[in-house]
Amino acid sequence: MRREPPRTLGDYLPILFPAGMLTIFFVVPFGTMIAVSFFQRQQGGFYTPAFVYDNYARFLSGFFGGVLGFSLMLAIAVAACCVVLALPFTYLLTRMARRVQVVWLVALLSVLSLSEVIIGFAWSTLFSRTAGITNILVALGLMGEAKALTPSFAAVLTGMVYQAFPYTVLVLFPALVRLDPTLTEAARTLGASPLRAFFTVVVPALRNTITATLIMVFIFALGSYLLPQLLGRPQHWTLSVLITDQAIYQSNMPFAAAMAVFLVLVTLGLVALTVIAGRKGEAA
């Protein structure tokens, strides 16, 4: 079957509905947010329509720069951990029997049905001193005394990787299933060990998929605001936590909007950079 490019207006009609939905539920709210980010904050009240740069000016400080830097670093770390864990896992999964695959995928999907709140509370219990996993280590004689593993950076990272892992597998799965098995077989025939074949054949063949997955998990992790609060100390709070504080608790919508716009711009910039770097790499 050959795909014809759309020519008449009628050919474009099927995409009008999704386009309309995107406009109503994404473009319009985002436009409103940009507008609000220039409004005048009324201290102790709400805001009045205006065009001022104060909200952006307040954001441009060492303090918020640090928080933004930490948020980006955390999201990158989560994306990297997820892909490093999920790639070999998914690769092995695609080599398994159909029935085993289904069981694994259903298990992963069921993790997706858990809310962030449940994941956060579950991990904070697992990492607690009174009921956590260190008690098992004590019982086994591996540890002298039970201790709390949360709040800490490691706890935040664990929680977020746990949450993003199923998405990562589900994004990688189709590409890995479609991967031509003769590629690895050829590598094996030429004398490569399975590990070597994985790194020299599978990983390069999936470079675009891996990049796309990294970007997706990165963006997913950047929006997280509950897990850093539940599992981390204040220095592990992401920019999203501070945006929530401003919007919900300080009723400072203009400042919250300005921070959100800034976060979106930085994210888009980083994604663009990744894509450009990817293209250059391909050309070389």
Place this chain on the structure above:
Amino acid sequence: MIINSIKRRTLLGAGLAGASMLAMPAVLRAQDKSLKVGVYGGYFKDSFDKNIFPEFTKATGIAIESVAEPTGEAWLVQLEQAARAGQAPADVSMMSQVAMLKGQATDLWTPIDMTKIQNGSNLLDRFVNKYPDGRIAGIGAVSWYITLVTNTDVYKEAPTSWQAFWDPANADKLGLLALVSNSFLLEVTAKTFMGGTNALDTEEGILKTFEKLAEVKPNVRLWYRDEAQFEQALKSGEIPMGQYYHDVTGLAAADGHPVRSTFPKEGGIQDSGCWALSRASQKVEEAHIFIDYMCQPAVQATLSRKVGTSPTVKRESTDLTDKEFAAVSSDIEPIVPRYDLYQTKSDWLNQKWTELIVG
């Protein structure tokens, strides 16, 4: 074909939306004698639904639809946004003092007509919330204390002073509220170390207080926004000390959990909620009847017994025994939050506070 089906679907959708919009006023008219009341979700709302609202409906014939509102100022933001669109998600809401002041700034609250609140004479003056020009913005609903709480398994002896927060022996053991405008820790610090909350009159005074407060940071394990998070950790002993609500702690202790609430010698933090009427509400008449009903000493006494809150009416007007009153209050002079600061300096305080705990 495609064009036709889209048209039909669009038409169907528009028709449905239109029909439901037309039907709405009829639904509202049918429930004329009703009132939507916002109270803090969870334990508070359950208690009101069980002990207070059915009696009110029996006495007045006005049906109550209770709405669970989030704590803090989240509800204020929602009410304000809705009022701008002419909507009232709740007619009457229980609002904290900081939220009352912020709502005043945008005339969010319909002024209360005191001639319609016959039981208003029982109220203590400090629980009548007024606009700067003297109009009544809200009427005290309940008041509560935030006190020093401990896990009795970990702390055999109850601490006696807020100074326990600064004790190096309590490293990594505290759970404190995460926001400057609901933890009132500046007031606690000022009262404990600077001779009183007047120390917060000037910016230098506030900065000095922040400096002193920064010393508790190594002792804090959890800065919580979500009450359940701390309550659970306190009960299990995971985080054995902190600041929490006197009423809920008392109930947890009554349920057999190893927790206690102590009024420190510098006083507990007294905060209160007001009944306030959104300017978008059409139910002014019903709202006044409701507020008047809630100001009755008997209802206030029921709240103290069932919900554990402290009355907003004069104590002698109620039939609370000494023991019952002591369970919800204390003779020690309370720390009264500097609500004015959270209006005039809110952004500056918030910035300094965030830098203090995050930095």
